[in-house]
Amino acid sequence: MKGLGRVSESARVLIAVFAGALLFLLLGPFSNYGPAGFLDPWFYTGYFTNFSYLLRHVGNTYYVSRLPWILPGLLAFRLAPPEVARVALNTAIVTVSAVALYWIVRWHYGRWCGILAAVLLVASPHFMATVGWDYPDGPAIAYGFVALAFAMRPHGSRARNTILAGVFLALSGLTNMAGTPIAGSGGTAGKRCAKLFGSAWERG
Numbered sequence: 001m002k003g004l005g006r007v008s009e010s011a012r013v014l015i016a017v018f019a020g021a022l023l024f025l026l027l028g029p030f031s032n033y034g035p036a037g038f039l040d041p042w043f044y045t046g047y048f049t050n051f052s053y054l055l056r057h058v059g060n061t062y063y064v065s066r067l068p069w070i071l072p073g074l075l076a077f078r079l080a081p082p083e084v085a086r087v088a089l090n091t092a093i094v095t096v097s098a099v100a101l102y103w104i105v106r107w108h109y110g111r112w113c114g115i116l117a118a119v120l121l122v123a124s125p126h127f128m129a130t131v132g133w134d135y136p137d138g139p140a141i142a143y144g145f146v147a148l149a150f151a152m153r154p155h156g157s158r159a160r161n162t163i164l165a166g167v168f169l170a171l172s173g174l175t176n177m178a179g180t181p182i183a184g185s186g187g188t189a190g191k192r193c194a195k196l197f198g199s200a201w202e203r204g
Helices: 009-027 040-058 067-079 082-109 111-122 125-132 137-151 158-175 179-203
Strands: none
Touching: 009 082, 009 111, 009 125, 040 067, 040 082, 067 082, 067 137, 067 158, 082 111, 082 125, 082 137, 111 125, 125 137, 137 158
16 A cells, blocks of 8 residues: 555556556447448558558548547557457547546546546446447547646646647547547536536535
C-alpha cells in the first residue's frame, strides 16, 4: 500500500482504466471486430494490413484521408497479429476516452465524480458498440475527448492548452467529422451526471 501511495494519481488512473477496459473488452458482451454485413469498417482493416497495395489499386479515396485512424492501425498491425492488434486498438480508444473524461470531471467536481463519469462511459453499451464496430467514429470520439480535456484544463499555460485542444480537435475532425460533437456532448453529459450524483453522494 505504501508503494501504491507513491504512484501518481495520473498513473493509477491510467493503469486502472486500461486494465478495466481490457478485461471488459475480452470478457464483456461486445465484439472486438466489425459485424458481418457492414463493409466500411473492413476497408480500414484492409488499410491497416495492405496500405500500399490499396493506395496503388484503389486510389486516393476519402477512406485513405483518415490518417489519424489509419496510422495507429498500421503501427498496431505491424507490431502484433491482427487479433491482438484489434483488441489493443479498441483498448487504447476506451482508455484514452475514459481517462480524458475522468480528468475533465475530476478537475471541476472532484475525484469520486471523475471515477463515476469514467465508469459510466466504459459501461455505456452505445460507446462500447461504437468502439467495437471498428469504424472511425470511435477514435474520433477519443481525440475529441482529449481536445475537450485540454480545453477545460484549469491549470497550465492557457496558450499551450488551447493549441493542444485545437490539434486534437483537428485530429478528431480528420478522423470523422461526426465524432467531434459526439465527444463534446459526451463530456458535457458526463459532467452533468457527475455533478448530480456527486451532490447526492454528499447529501447521503
